[in-house]
Amino acid sequence: MQDVKDITIIGAGPTGLFGAFYAGMRGASCRLIDNLDQVGGQLTALYPEKYIFDVAGFPKVLSKDLVKGMAEQAFQFKQPVHLGENVTGLKRDSENGKPAFTVVTDKDEYPSRTVLIAGGIGAFTPRKLPLKDVDRWYGKGLHDRVLDPKAFSGKRVLLVGGGDSAFDWAVNLQGIARSIVMIHRRDGFRAHAATVRQVQELCAAGKMELRTFWELKMIHGDERIERSGGSTSRRARSRSRRPWRPICRVCSPPATSPPIRASSS
Numbered sequence: 001m002q003d004v005k006d007i008t009i010i011g012a013g014p015t016g017l018f019g020a021f022y023a024g025m026r027g028a029s030c031r032l033i034d035n036l037d038q039v040g041g042q043l044t045a046l047y048p049e050k051y052i053f054d055v056a057g058f059p060k061v062l063s064k065d066l067v068k069g070m071a072e073q074a075f076q077f078k079q080p081v082h083l084g085e086n087v088t089g090l091k092r093d094s095e096n097g098k099p100a101f102t103v104v105t106d107k108d109e110y111p112s113r114t115v116l117i118a119g120g121i122g123a124f125t126p127r128k129l130p131l132k133d134v135d136r137w138y139g140k141g142l143h144d145r146v147l148d149p150k151a152f153s154g155k156r157v158l159l160v161g162g163g164d165s166a167f168d169w170a171v172n173l174q175g176i177a178r179s180i181v182m183i184h185r186r187d188g189f190r191a192h193a194a195t196v197r198q199v200q201e202l203c204a205a206g207k208m209e210l211r212t213f214w215e216l217k218m219i220h221g222d223e224r225i226e227r228s229g230g231s232t233s234r235r236a237r238s239r240s241r242r243p244w245r246p247i248c249r250v251c252s253p254p255a256t257s258p259p260i261r262a263s264s265s
């Protein structure tokens with residue numbers, strides 16, 4: 001059992017880090033707990049090399065650089081941070097007759113006068129493509145995040161999805177990937193309107209291709225991904241107005257493989 005703090009923050013993403021900074025500004029004792037092994041939340045785990053354009057004061061900032069700045073700002077008050085710990089429970093407690101809590105993780109217990117839940121999208125794990133045998137393609141050209149854009153240098157990239165992740169990488173992999181084709185199973189996009197516009201401009205300029213009502217159905221190859229098969233079926237169109245869970249995957253067939261072919265199914 002650890003010592004009691006004024007505030008225990010669950011999640012060391014941007015929200016948690018700024019919370020820790022402000023706790024310090026107000027003279028409150030504080031700790032951060034995160035199940036990842038680094039601070040920064042989604043920025044560190046999902047897109048460390050992506051540029052962010054919508055942070056006040058930064059016309060353009062690399063995600064990992066923003067995290068570095070936020071961590072420096074947060075930890076100037078020397079708050080302890082407990083990484084690699086998953087919060088599994090919260091117990092009601094009391095301290096000298098005043099209400100308090102105990103935050104329970106898979107490793108320890110942390111008494112606290114208040115608790116700030118800054119868990120974002122939760123203790124996340126990548127959502128996998130709903131394809132049979134999908135696991136065999138990881139490390140062979142299938143990616144569910146971009147940690148180093150250089151890994152896609154000179155590759156023909158097929159992006160699957162219509163959310164921020166897919167659109168951001170369609171823009172950010174320009175000039176790195178040899179070619180970019182993006183497919184999405186409907187014609188509505190969850191991505192930021194400004195990025196959707198950028199992608200439309202890139203398509204108009206012939207720098208990439210966007211195909212709507214396309215779904216990835218199969219992946220072919222031997223040692224690496226060589227080809228992927230898609231579908232433009234009416235079913236995809238008729239389902240397009242239903243709610244769906246966005247997926248974004250990046251497949252990078254080797255530069256020497258034949259062009260991406262989509263087969264009807």
Ligand SMILES: Cc1cc2nc3c(=O)[nH]c(=O)nc-3n(C[C@H](O)[C@H](O)[C@H](O)COP(=O)(O)OP(=O)(O)OC[C@H]3O[C@@H](n4cnc5c(N)ncnc54)[C@H](O)[C@@H]3O)c2cc1C
Nearest residue numbers: 011013014015034035041042086087119120121122123165
């Ligand atoms: C690909 C992509 C691109 C994006 N681009 C932009 C952009 O350009 N501009 C922009 O403004 N936003 C962007 N976003 C959104 C932005 O990343 C989020 O809004 C931001 O990360 C939210 O910060 P947060 O601290 O609230 O949560 P998160 O970043 O989700 O951090 C939450 C933290 O809580 C931890 N956690 C959760 N549950 C537990 C638990 N039980 N125990 C321990 N730890 C736990 C998680 O491990 C995580 O580290 C993008 C998101 C993605 C996926």
